[in-house]
Amino acid sequence: MMWRVGTVVALHDETPTARTITLQVTDWPSHVAGQHVDVRLTASDGYSAVRSYSIASAPNAEGRVELTVERLPDGEVSPYLTRELATGDRVELRGPIGGWFVWRSRQTEPIQLMAGGSGIVPLMAMIRSRASAGSTVPFRLLYSVREPGAVFYRDELQVISSRGDSVAITYAYTRATPKGWPRPPGRVDTPFIAEVTWPSKLIPTCYVCGPTSFVESAAALLVSCGNRPDKIRTERFGPTGGRK
Amino acid sequence: MGTISRGFFGRRTVADVKLPPGQYLTTDFPVLSAGPTPHIALEKWEFTVDDGTNVLRRWNWKSFRELPTENVTVDLHCVTRWSKLGTHWEGVSLDTILGGMETDVEYAMVRSYGDYTTNLPLADLRNKQAWIAFRFDDKDLVPEHGGPARLLVPHLYLWKSAKWVRGIRLMRENQPGFWESLGYHNYGDPWLEQRYSGDE
Numbered sequence: 001m002m003w004r005v006g007t008v009v010a011l012h013d014e015t016p017t018a019r020t021i022t023l024q025v026t027d028w029p030s031h032v033a034g035q036h037v038d039v040r041l042t043a044s045d046g047y048s049a050v051r052s053y054s055i056a057s058a059p060n061a062e063g064r065v066e067l068t069v070e071r072l073p074d075g076e077v078s079p080y081l082t083r084e085l086a087t088g089d090r091v092e093l094r095g096p097i098g099g100w101f102v103w104r105s106r107q108t109e110p111i112q113l114m115a116g117g118s119g120i121v122p123l124m125a126m127i128r129s130r131a132s133a134g135s136t137v138p139f140r141l142l143y144s145v146r147e148p149g150a151v152f153y154r155d156e157l158q159v160i161s162s163r164g165d166s167v168a169i170t171y172a173y174t175r176a177t178p179k180g181w182p183r184p185p186g187r188v189d190t191p192f193i194a195e196v197t198w199p200s201k202l203i204p205t206c207y208v209c210g211p212t213s214f215v216e217s218a219a220a221l222l223v224s225c226g227n228r229p230d231k232i233r234t235e236r237f238g239p240t241g242g243r244k
Numbered sequence: 245m246g247t248i249s250r251g252f253f254g255r256r257t258v259a260d261v262k263l264p265p266g267q268y269l270t271t272d273f274p275v276l277s278a279g280p281t282p283h284i285a286l287e288k289w290e291f292t293v294d295d296g297t298n299v300l301r302r303w304n305w306k307s308f309r310e311l312p313t314e315n316v317t318v319d320l321h322c323v324t325r326w327s328k329l330g331t332h333w334e335g336v337s338l339d340t341i342l343g344g345m346e347t348d349v350e351y352a353m354v355r356s357y358g359d360y361t362t363n364l365p366l367a368d369l370r371n372k373q374a375w376i377a378f379r380f381d382d383k384d385l386v387p388e389h390g391g392p393a394r395l396l397v398p399h400l401y402l403w404k405s406a407k408w409v410r411g412i413r414l415m416r417e418n419q420p421g422f423w424e425s426l427g428y429h430n431y432g433d434p435w436l437e438q439r440y441s442g443d444e
Contacts, residue, residue, distance in 0.1 A: 001440045005247055041249040048246070049254050050266055052324060076255045076268070084251045092246050097440060099426035100278055212275045216388060219280035229280045229358060236276055 001094050003040065004028065006065060008089045014152040018118060019082040020056060020068045023091065028063040031055055033129035034102035034122045034207070034235075037065065037095035041077055051077040054121040054209075054235075055096065056153075058128035065093070068152055070118040101207065101235045105133035109205055112198050112227075113141040114218045116210020120152050122235065123209055127160065127167055138166040140204075142196055144188055144214060147176040170196040193221040200226030209235040263327050264434035270326040273389065278422065281387045282358040282408050289392055291376065292411040293341065300345065300414075305392070308376075311336045316375060318398035320405075321434035333396055335377030338369040341412070351415040354395055357408040362421035363430070364397065364404055366414065373399055376409060401432040401439070 006023030013019050042048040057066035071082040103126040113123040145151050161169045173185045198204040208218045215236045222232050286305045293301040313334050320328045352366045377396040378385050385391035390407025397404050403423050424430050429438040
């Protein structure tokens with residue numbers, strides 16, 4: 001798989017610790033929602049480091065690839081991408097990679113998305129892909145975040161939510177909620193999952209992405225609510241683990 | 245050399261540690277799986293070797309645990325780029341599992357609870373290179389890391405070390421397993437950096 005060069009054409013801070021990077025990539029072969037790329041940084045002495053990041057943008061014909069990167073306190077690559085990188089800089093990337101944790105616009109079944117923290121990124125690509133493909137498949141998103149200020153894509157999700165076009169979004173706050181929020185902060189549990197996710201008899205395909213602890217518990221809760229394990233696709237990352 | 249990243253210095257691995265290309269060291273043990281973690285009761289667990297038609301060998305947990313075991317210390321290399329060195333495992337060697345079996349078949353499909361599969365040459369399972377591991381760091385292997393038992397084949401990328409393993413199917417032709425059908429390399433040698441299909 002060949003390395004390509006992407007030029008940074010836009011930067012946008014999603015939260016105090018996460019930034020969306022828009023790259024213009026020549027000859028980008030396009031991608032499917034949910035896939036990721038390898039990003040390679042190279043120091044002037046030739047030392048290089050590679051990490052994988054999920055693609056946030058829908059497939060498009062313009063060679064645009066958006067990544068949203070969460071800065072890890074002791075990260076090697078993410079502090080550079082979220083602080084140093086400037087418009088006009090070039091970074092190397094290769095991909096798209098991965099054929100399992102993907103949503104294709106020809107899918108017709110209801111879709112259940114569950115995001116923990118920055119696990120929203122590949123799921124946002126699915127929501128955007130649904131819109132750009134003109135799909136009317138009903139989506140539900142359960143987005144678990146520490147606090148309101150940690151929500152990525154806040155304005156866009158607000159617009160999608162208010163448009164009422166069959167993408168139903170539920171937030172779950174684990175540490176602090178907005179004022180007057182009906183549910184106290186805490187981890188998602190079985191009654192909550194049963195209330196806000198698709199009934200399992202509709203046989204939704206479920207995509208769960210986030211830190212390992214979130215994915216372990218969320219996937220287990222989906223199973224306990226009657227969802228078939230083979231309809232639940234997961235993508236996990238830890239502080240030093242795979243993606244994001 | 246590729247494009248220089250202005251202002252990037254990186255954090256080097258200590259010089260005396262030799263890692264496969266493109267890997268970095270970690271001290272914790274990240275979990276990566278494609279679906280929910282299956283929980284398999286020991287009284288229902290079994291492990292079989294079959295040829296696609298007939299079951300050639302079969303163990304339940306009790307008979308499996310009566311097999312001789314080995315303690316091994318090995319390095320792990322995950323395709324998502326972390327490497328973890330010097331991990332301690334207890335398991336049954338595949339030389340024991342396959343011992344005395346006469347076959348001219350060259351490939352194996354390793355099968356797991358939860359329907360995960362991964363393929364590899366049978367030769368990579370023989371000669372003190374692979375184990376069915378059930379203890380990690382002197383503790384029973386937890387489900388998140390593949391318990392009750394997982395394949396351990398550390399000379400290949402870690403996705404080949406199938407979690408929740410339930411059997412091995414001998415194959416005359418090499419067929420791709422789960423990740424091998426989804427864009428990952430058919431063999432997966434970390435020292436040759438065989439990450440994705442199409443890598444040399």
